[in-house]
Amino acid sequence: MELKYESQSVAKLYFMAAIGLFVGQILFGVILGLQYVIGDFLFPAIPFNVARMVHTNLLIVWLLFGFMGAAYYLVPEESQRELYSKKLAKILFWIFLVAGAVIVASYLLVPYARLAEITGNDILPTMGREFLEQPTIGKIGIVIVVLGFLFNIGMTILSGRKTVINMVLLTGLVGLAVFFLFAFYVPDNLVLDKFFWWFVVHLWVEGVWELILASLLAFVLIKVTGVDRELIEKWLYIIVAMALITGIIGTGHHFFYIGTPGYWLWLGSIFSALEPIPFFMLTLFAFNVINKRRRDHPNKAATLWALGTAVMSFLGAGVWGFLHTLAPINFYTHGTQITAAHGHMAFYGAYVMVVLTIISYAMPIMRGRKANPMRAQVVEMWSFWLMTVGMVFITLFLTGAGILQVYLQRLTDTPLPFMVVQDKIAVFYWLREAAGLVFLIGLIVYIISFFVKGEEIE
Amino acid sequence: MKERFTKGMARNIYYGGSLFFFLAFIGLTVDTTNKLPKTDNRGELTETVALGKKVWEDNNCVGCHTLLGEGAYFAPELGNVYTRFGKSTEAIKAFIKSRPVNGIPGRRSMPQFNLTEEELEGMAQFLKYANGIDTHNWPPNIQG
Numbered sequence: 001m002e003l004k005y006e007s008q009s010v011a012k013l014y015f016m017a018a019i020g021l022f023v024g025q026i027l028f029g030v031i032l033g034l035q036y037v038i039g040d041f042l043f044p045a046i047p048f049n050v051a052r053m054v055h056t057n058l059l060i061v062w063l064l065f066g067f068m069g070a071a072y073y074l075v076p077e078e079s080q081r082e083l084y085s086k087k088l089a090k091i092l093f094w095i096f097l098v099a100g101a102v103i104v105a106s107y108l109l110v111p112y113a114r115l116a117e118i119t120g121n122d123i124l125p126t127m128g129r130e131f132l133e134q135p136t137i138g139k140i141g142i143v144i145v146v147l148g149f150l151f152n153i154g155m156t157i158l159s160g161r162k163t164v165i166n167m168v169l170l171t172g173l174v175g176l177a178v179f180f181l182f183a184f185y186v187p188d189n190l191v192l193d194k195f196f197w198w199f200v201v202h203l204w205v206e207g208v209w210e211l212i213l214a215s216l217l218a219f220v221l222i223k224v225t226g227v228d229r230e231l232i233e234k235w236l237y238i239i240v241a242m243a244l245i246t247g248i249i250g251t252g253h254h255f256f257y258i259g260t261p262g263y264w265l266w267l268g269s270i271f272s273a274l275e276p277i278p279f280f281m282l283t284l285f286a287f288n289v290i291n292k293r294r295r296d297h298p299n300k301a302a303t304l305w306a307l308g309t310a311v312m313s314f315l316g317a318g319v320w321g322f323l324h325t326l327a328p329i330n331f332y333t334h335g336t337q338i339t340a341a342h343g344h345m346a347f348y349g350a351y352v353m354v355v356l357t358i359i360s361y362a363m364p365i366m367r368g369r370k371a372n373p374m375r376a377q378v379v380e381m382w383s384f385w386l387m388t389v390g391m392v393f394i395t396l397f398l399t400g401a402g403i404l405q406v407y408l409q410r411l412t413d414t415p416l417p418f419m420v421v422q423d424k425i426a427v428f429y430w431l432r433e434a435a436g437l438v439f440l441i442g443l444i445v446y447i448i449s450f451f452v453k454g455e456e457i458e
Numbered sequence: 459m460k461e462r463f464t465k466g467m468a469r470n471i472y473y474g475g476s477l478f479f480f481l482a483f484i485g486l487t488v489d490t491t492n493k494l495p496k497t498d499n500r501g502e503l504t505e506t507v508a509l510g511k512k513v514w515e516d517n518n519c520v521g522c523h524t525l526l527g528e529g530a531y532f533a534p535e536l537g538n539v540y541t542r543f544g545k546s547t548e549a550i551k552a553f554i555k556s557r558p559v560n561g562i563p564g565r566r567s568m569p570q571f572n573l574t575e576e577e578l579e580g581m582a583q584f585l586k587y588a589n590g591i592d593t594h595n596w597p598p599n600i601q602g
Contacts, residue, residue, distance in 0.1 A: 036532070039566030044559065047569050048532050049521025113571070116516040128515025130529055164469075186515075188508040190588055191498035194528060195490065230465060237468035244476040248483045257596035258526045261493045265594070267486070332598060335527030335535060415601045418534035419566070 001370040005076040007083035012366045013093050014069025015359045019447065021062035021100070022352075026440050028055040033433040037426050046108065053107050053133045059347065060131065061100045064146075066355030067176075067212055068096075071153050071169060073362045074219050079160025084152050092148045099141040103134050125186055129197055132183045139183055146177045164233040165222075168240055169215040175208030191259035202251045205346070206275060206317075210243040213354045214282065217309060220361045221286065224303050225293035235285045242278035250275050253325045257334055265327040272325040276318030279350075286310035298457045299364065299371035301380040305357035308388060312349030320345050320395065332410050337402035337425075345395040348387075356446075363450075373454030380449035386442025393435035401428035497592035510584025513577045522568070524602075526593060532566065535602030540589035542600050547582035554578060 003009055031051050035041045042051070076083050083089060106115055112128070119135035121127045126136045134142070150173055157166045182199040218236045222229060252268025286307055297303065320342040324333040333339070360380065364372045371377065408421045416424075494500075514520070519536075520529035526537040543549040554573060561567040573581065 035566070038564065040561045040564055043561040043567065044569055047522075048566070049518045049530065052521050052530055052532075053518065112518045112521075113516045121516060125512060125515065128518050128520065130520050133518060133521070164465075188511055189494075189498055189500060189503060190511065190526075191494055191591060192491070193511075194526065195494075234463070234465045234468045237465065237472045241468065241472035241475050244472075245479050248476070248479045249486070251483070252486075255490075257593045258528070259494070259497045259499070259591040259593055260490055261497065262594065264490075331596060334596065335524040335529070335531065337531055340531055409601050410598045415599045417601050422566075 001365055001368065003365060005082050007086040007089075008073050008076050008362075009366055010083070010086050010089045010093070011069040011073035011362060013090070014065050014072065015363060017093070017097050018062045018065035018069060018355060018359070021058050021065065023443060023447070024104070025055055025058035025062060026436075026443050028052075028058065030433070030436050030440055033429065033436045036422075036429040037433065050107055050112065053112075054104055056131055057104060057107070057133065061096075061104075063351050063355060065096070066351075066359070067173070067216075068149055070212075070216050070355065070358045070362075071149070071173065073358065073366075074169070074216070075153050075156050075166060076160075078163045078166045078219070079156050081156065081160040084155035084159075088148060088152050092145050092152075095141070096145045099138060099145070103138045106135070107133075124184070126184055129183075129186065129193075131201060132197070136184075139180075143177070143180065146180070150174060150177055163229075164236055165215045165219050168211050168218075168236060172208045172211030172215065175211065176204060179203045179208065194258045195255065195260060198251055198254045202254055203248070205351070206247045206250060207244065209351060210247065210278065211240050213309075213313070213350055214239045214243070214278075216354050216358050217282070217286065217306060220302060220306050220357055221289045223361060224297040224299060224306065225289050226295040226297075227289050227292050231292075232289060235281070235289070239278050239281050239285060242274075242281060246271050246274040246277060253327075253330070256327050256330055269325065269327045273322060275325070276314065276322050279314040279318035283310040283314045297371070299361060299377070301372070301377040301384070302357060302361035304381055304384055305353060305360045308384060309349065309353040309357050312345065312353055312388060312391075314349070316342070316345030316347070316349035316395070320399075332406050333402065336405050336409075337398045338406065339402075341395045341398035341402055344398065345391055348391045353388075369456060371457050372449075373452070373457060375454035376449050376452035379445060379452050383442045383446035383449055386445055387439050388442075390435050390437075390439030390442055394432050394439065397428045397432040397435060401425045401432070404428070499587055499590040499592070502587045502590055504583065504587075506580050506583045507587045508580075509577070510580030510582070510587075513573065513581050514584055517571050525588060526591065527596065533568065535597060536585055537588050537591070537593070538597055538600065538602055540586045542602065547579070547586055550582040550585055551578045554581065 028051050031042065032048065032055055035048050035051065072083060072089055115135060116127050119137050121136060124136050126139055127133060153173065154170065157170055179200050182196050185196050187193050214236055218232050222232050249267055250272035252264040253272035255264035255268055290303065290307065324330050324338050324342065364370065404425045405421055408416050408424060409418060522530050522533040524531065524535045527535065539550065555578065557568045557570045559570045
């Protein structure tokens with residue numbers, strides 16, 4: 001099987017980089033998990049905050065690689081034309097990879113305060129905020145790469161066939177670029193700072209990224225099921241509509257206890273309580289469409305990933321988000337391991353899995369076959385279960401840790417200090433680390449699956 | 459979701475609904491920024507506090523601590539540390555200054571940041587300012 005459009009093949013580079021950085025992210029995750037129980041592990045060479053920056057920044061960068069690769073693969077096929085410029089896509093790939101590698105390496109090689117000094121953080125201070133730790137120059141680099149990417153994708157879509165998938169994806173990507181600009185606004189006023197910081201973080205992961213997620217999933221579902229595009233596009237519209245209707249004002253669930261007006265306690269609770277709806281619809285959508293399938297696509301692994309995304313995003317983002325989103329509950333859970341539990345499963349279930357879905361679907365085609373040999377697919381499906389079960393247990397153990405933390409530190413008549421509580425709940429952190437190792441094994445199996453040979457499928 | 463509910467209707471909900479709630483969000487944002495002076499303790503926002511916030515950021519403190527519940531969950535909440543340390547900026551400064559360079563065997567330890575006296579004062583004043591923000595009585599108790 002050959003690619004419909006030659007320029008789609010540029011996605012392969014992006015996907016390979018994404019997987020490589022994913023490995024780095026998980027290795028640092030394992031280090032962090034160990035630092036939770038062996039406090040001086042790698043100290044002072046790699047303090048916790050440095051390892052955490054590497055872990056979260058690698059996640060963001062590899063997901064962006066995944067989204068870009070996905071767009072470069074999907075947009076030509078949907079637009080029914082070659083990419084506006086394959087060359088630009090290649091140049092931007094190398095710029096982004098080198099910039100990303102330099103940023104992450106600098107975290108590890110230079111003390112953070114020194115890095116801020118070298119990169120001129122005094123001129124335009126943007127560093128030292130959670131997830132947005134990149135030196136200002138690095139942030140500018142990200143903006144340039146994303147603008148070049150948007151130009152390339154936009155020109156392709158606007159001069160080609162404009163499908164619903166294309167338009168929703170483009171809206172999501174434009175939103176991603178626009179909201180990132182709030183990363184450059186760092187006022188001295190802490191409340192204002194926190195308020196607008198969420199314009200990047202929340203409006204990304206509970207806003208425009210959901211548009212990217214839904215359109216990628218819709219694309220893969222059309223391909224593997226052969227179900228009528230009209231039906232899929234109707235679902236897509238209604239899912240992204242619900243995502244934005246609930247998710248935009250839902251930002252308010254971050255404005256409970258950071259010095260913002262009291263009405264956010266109501267608005268944030270009500271709207272964010274509705275945020276599981278689009279994720280539930282995504283689950284219904286995936287199962288519904290796969291039940292109605294008109295063909296049996298030989299890529300079973302891609303179908304499994306697609307279903308997995310639908311289920312796990314609902315559990316991680318929907319259910320685990322809802323658990324602590326109501327203001328009176330969040331009063332006790334805010335800033336505890338409950339948040340960490342939710343963050344892990346939501347990111348994995350929604351964004352990691354959707355990128356792995358499109359990689360699973362597109363990579364075999366870019367390697368010249370409709371689907372991988374069955375033996376390779378079986379190995380890939382093993383990796384699906386190992387990683388997914390690993391993540392379920394990471395989430396459950398963190399939830400256990402969180403419930404105990406909330407009780408011992410905030411609910412009992414004699415609240416205990418933070419570090420005393422951390423010692424008492426250490427057993428949950430050990431179990432979480434074990435689950436993390438299962439996840440790492442799953443990831444290794446995933447990479448092995450790319451090299452398993454077997455009888456070709458037609 | 460079948461015959462009577464058409465794609466056109468779904469599209470209108472998407473465009474209309476998103477636009478409506480996006481505009482509503484902008485309105486709420488304007489209203490919030492107008493109301494912030496009542497809660498955000500800007501009266502205490504001095505030059506020293508601004509310097510302290512910069513020190514907070516340049517040393518990535520949020521990579522281990524939470525501040526008003528946001529950040530990492532590896533080290534204690536600092537939004538109320540001023541109260542927890544007996545309303546003493548000196549106690550905060552002494553704690554930061556006394557961190558051992560090579561950590562504490564087997565335990566979590568804050569790095570030694572070698573801050574100047576001016577930076578230490580800024581940090582302490584910044585944490586005092588954060589302590590004065592009206593957070594609807596969060597955290598639930600002094601342990602953060």
